[in-house]
Structures are given as C-alpha cells and as structure tokens.
Amino acid sequence: MISSLVLVVEDDEEIASLLEKYLARAGYRTTKASTGLAALAHVQRLQPDLILLDVGLPDMDGFEFLTKVRAQSTIPVIFVSAMDDSTDKLLGLKLGADDYVTKPFNPQEVVARVGAVLKRTRGVAGHEVIRHDGIEVQLDSHIAIASTEKGRVELPLTATEFRLLVCFVRSPFKTFERASLLDACMPESDALDRTVDTHIANLRRKLANFGQEGYIKAIRGIGYRFARSTGV
Amino acid sequence: MISSLVLVVEDDEEIASLLEKYLARAGYRTTKASTGLAALAHVQRLQPDLILLDVGLPDMDGFEFLTKVRAQSTIPVIFVSAMDDSTDKLLGLKLGADDYVTKPFNPQEVVARVGAVLKRTRGVAGHEVIRHDGIEVQLDSHIAIASTEKGRVELPLTATEFRLLVCFVRSPFKTFERASLLDACMPESDALDRTVDTHIANLRRKLANFGQEGYIKAIRGIGYRFARSTGV
DNA sequence: CGCCGGATTGTCAAGATTTGACAGAGAGCC
DNA sequence: GGCTCTCTGTCAAATCTTGACAATCCGGCG
Numbered sequence: 001m002i003s004s005l006v007l008v009v010e011d012d013e014e015i016a017s018l019l020e021k022y023l024a025r026a027g028y029r030t031t032k033a034s035t036g037l038a039a040l041a042h043v044q045r046l047q048p049d050l051i052l053l054d055v056g057l058p059d060m061d062g063f064e065f066l067t068k069v070r071a072q073s074t075i076p077v078i079f080v081s082a083m084d085d086s087t088d089k090l091l092g093l094k095l096g097a098d099d100y101v102t103k104p105f106n107p108q109e110v111v112a113r114v115g116a117v118l119k120r121t122r123g124v125a126g127h128e129v130i131r132h133d134g135i136e137v138q139l140d141s142h143i144a145i146a147s148t149e150k151g152r153v154e155l156p157l158t159a160t161e162f163r164l165l166v167c168f169v170r171s172p173f174k175t176f177e178r179a180s181l182l183d184a185c186m187p188e189s190d191a192l193d194r195t196v197d198t199h200i201a202n203l204r205r206k207l208a209n210f211g212q213e214g215y216i217k218a219i220r221g222i223g224y225r226f227a228r229s230t231g232v
Numbered sequence: 233m234i235s236s237l238v239l240v241v242e243d244d245e246e247i248a249s250l251l252e253k254y255l256a257r258a259g260y261r262t263t264k265a266s267t268g269l270a271a272l273a274h275v276q277r278l279q280p281d282l283i284l285l286d287v288g289l290p291d292m293d294g295f296e297f298l299t300k301v302r303a304q305s306t307i308p309v310i311f312v313s314a315m316d317d318s319t320d321k322l323l324g325l326k327l328g329a330d331d332y333v334t335k336p337f338n339p340q341e342v343v344a345r346v347g348a349v350l351k352r353t354r355g356v357a358g359h360e361v362i363r364h365d366g367i368e369v370q371l372d373s374h375i376a377i378a379s380t381e382k383g384r385v386e387l388p389l390t391a392t393e394f395r396l397l398v399c400f401v402r403s404p405f406k407t408f409e410r411a412s413l414l415d416a417c418m419p420e421s422d423a424l425d426r427t428v429d430t431h432i433a434n435l436r437r438k439l440a441n442f443g444q445e446g447y448i449k450a451i452r453g454i455g456y457r458f459a460r461s462t463g464v
Numbered sequence: 465c466g467c468c469g470g471a472t473t474g475t476c477a478a479g480a481t482t483t484g485a486c487a488g489a490g491a492g493c494c
Numbered sequence: 495g496g497c498t499c500t501c502t503g504t505c506a507a508a509t510c511t512t513g514a515c516a517a518t519c520c521g522g523c524g
Contacts, residue, residue, distance in 0.1 A: 067365075070364070070365060071365065071459070071460055072405075072459070073405070074404065074405065116293065116295065119293065119296065140403075140406050140407065141405045141406050141407050141457065142407035142451055142454055142457070143405075143407075158452065158453065158508080158509060158510085159451075159452060159453030159454055159509085160453075160509080160510075186510085189510085189511090191510075191511060191512090192511080192512075194473090194511090194512080194513090195510075195511055195512075197473065197474070197475095198474095198475090198476095198510080198511075198512085199510085200473095200474095201473095201474065201475065201476095204474095218472085218473060218474085220471090220472060220473080220518095220519065220520080221471090221472075390497080390498060390499085391498085392498080392499070418499085418500095421499085421500085423499080423500060423501085424500080424501070426484090426500090426501075426502090427499075427500055427501070429483095429484065429485070429486085430485095430486085430499085430500075430501085431499085431500095432484095432485095433484095433485065433486065433487095436485095450483090450484060450485085452482095452483065452484075452508065452509075453482085453483075453508095453509080
C-alpha cells in the first residue's frame, strides 16, 4: 500500500522540518503548511491521511481550523500544543481530535502516535475510492471529484451520470456497449440505446466544465470507452 | 447475585496470577488471556463483566483491542499501563476505558477500582458517544444533544429519529439509500420507502429547531447524506 | 486522391416522468 | 388523549427520454 500522507501544520519552520524529517524517515510522505488558510487548501487538494496540527497558528485558532476540516471530512487530526493545558486537551479531543501532543515533544513519540492513530482509523471507514487521472469517485458517499488547477471540485452529477462514471472509472480503457451501460446505469427502464448517448453527452459536458475533457470516446458501432486520448 | 466475572488480559504470567489471586480473594470469578486475540475470543464466549487490560500486549495494541471490544459491547474496561503516560490515559479514557491504573500497582488498589467501576456501571448506562460537528449522540442512554450558542440541549427525538441520527453520525458524508435506512432504523416493519422521507423531514425540523440546520442533504435518486454543507 | 452517401454520433429542446418536501389523516399503543 | 408511525396526496423542481436535426465518420468509387 502506498504510504500515508501527513500534513504538518506548523508556523515554526524549524519544528516543521524536524517533524517532516522524522516522519519521512518512518516512511511517511509529508507536506506542510505554515498558516491555517494554506493548510485548508492543502486538505482540499491533497487529501492527506492525517494532520499534525499546531494549535497556535498565526492566522487561525487551531480549534477553528479543526472545526472547518471536520465540516468536510473525517481525516484524523493530532493536536500539538505549546502548553500542557489539559483544558485545551479536553476541548481538542471533544471536537474530534484523535490525539494530543504537547511541546516540547520527542519526535519519535510523535511518529509513534501518528502510526497508532492511522492504524486505529484505518479500515474504520468503508470509504471506497476509485481514481483515474484527475477524476476521483467516492462510492459510499456518492461523490465525484475532479482535480483542477484550482483544487478539487465536486462534480454535480445526477444519479445516472454518477453510475456511468463509476462504470468507466472502474474499467478505464474498456469499451462498453450501449446495452451494457443501459443495464448497469439505467435499471428499471426500457429506454432506447440512444438515450445512453444523451447521458454521455451530459456527463461529457459536466466533466468539461471542470477541465476534464477528452475522457469519453465513442467507439463507432460499439459504444463508449473511458480514458483520455493521449495527444497524437 | 452471582459474582462478577473479570477477564484479566496480561502477558506477564506472574502479574496475571497475582491479579487473579487478589480478585478471587475479593469474591470475583476470573479468567485470563495472554494475547489480544485470545482475549477477544473470551469476550465473545464468556461475556465477562469487566476487563482488566494490559496496554502492552504482544500481539495487539491495547487501544486496538479496546476499539474491537467496543465494536461489539460496552463491557467496562480498566487499562493497566506500564508507563504513567497521561496521554495514553486520555486516549484510553476517550476510547471508552472506564479507569486507568499504572504499573507498578498495588493489587488491592486494583481490586478496589474493579469494585468501583462495577458499581458505577452496573445497571447504569455505558457511555458510547459519537459526535459530529455540533451533534452528540449517546448510544447507551439514547440521548441526542445539540450544541448551540446557548449551551447543550437535548433533542426530543422519537426512537426512529434517534436511530436515523445514529446511522448518520456514525458515518457522516456517507450517502444512505432509503432501503438501508429502512432496514437499519425501522426494523420489523415493511414500510414504504417514502416513509423514510417523513422521518427525515421530522428529524430535520427538530434539528433546525435547535439551530442545527443544513445537516441532512437529499441525494436525488439515491437517498440521504449527513454533513453540513459548507461553501468551503 | 478527393468526393459521395449511408450510417453513426453529437446536440438540443420539449414533453413525460420521477423525485423530494411537506402537510394532513388514520391506526396502533400506551 | 397524546404520541408515534405509516400512508396518501399535492406541488414544484430535477431528471429522463425522445425525436429532430446537425455534424462526423468511413468505406467505396470515380
């Protein structure tokens, strides 16, 4: 399995580097942000597996940050606090932090906690996610996301379009006949083959709206295939 | 009343025997396991009344063990840790441990704690609590609480509404199909899919009454999803 | 090679259908 | 009676389907 990505949110460059070093040594991929705003952007774009959060950020209260993150995901968060303030600690845990570390800390201990939290949270969520190129499909939440230069955006798909996209992303490069797609994506319906074309067109348009063009190719006489046609 | 059964999970045979001896002398029945796996089997089979858990197991992290136990019961657990690590303690307590003892310990003190915990939890509700955003659900006591600016308020939910909320808070961001919700929240009933809508509407209204709006989103053609939609 | 014609696919908009929100009523149950 | 659950009906909005027409593809032929 690909190693977990840890987002280090810390304004003290020295501490951040130290943490990154130890985390990298332990086999984690890392990324960092020195402000809450930047961190939120990273969360959006990179979808880290865990966040190491310094409570004392320059631009944003750590708790505010946590609240914002929690509004859109359940990424585990470990608080790092300057003071050994047990009220902070309790508040943090209550808001949904998964662990708590106080400065000064032993980097190895932090790494150990990261490992423990990841182990604990892994497998909890069904969270089946399929990706291809710049497209991500979250099966259990029924959300499709496109990665654009501006970040990750949720695609506003209808149920049918979503099902189509799931088929495609599950088997990129496979050519689907219209009948198969009808079966798989428009159940309980005796629509015509051509109806598929319309849904495909709609899906194409929505993908294009978010910069994901050229994905769905028509295979004359057969049906459709998903996968970006590389150059030529 | 038949005496309580205490499961001692400890890999150090000497310590285990010591504990068993003292517990037996205090009138408890005991059983022991030296690995997490064996312990889980005992929990399944014997349904002990309390677990004395050494955090440092050979095969399984104590927290992992606790999580697994908590997945299927609310048996009170007392942590026994080698180090006096207060974060471990917090983590343990947050996960649902009922008390915490550090080595080296006084066996009599342990027995006393066992007695205290049993007394406290006997007949009384356990305390599995799930939270998301401003909503807290206490499974055992069947109470749902909303955090408003004015403080915490208990939501006056019906049984069905409560079960719905539990489903949602357990898996925020997941989209539930109506059929799943029917299954999970309206057992022993062959109600129509549309009935779910009614309960959802009622739940929404009650949440809104306490300032918790925008939580439940309809996913057209699929079902419902829980999670406040923030502009991000 | 370039053009033609049939077949296939893309696009669009209108109409049909489905869906979700909600209010209200009947039934069962303390 | 009061409460809860279930079902029905209505309305508006979202979605699906269809058919017409334009655009494109592809093989054959001059």
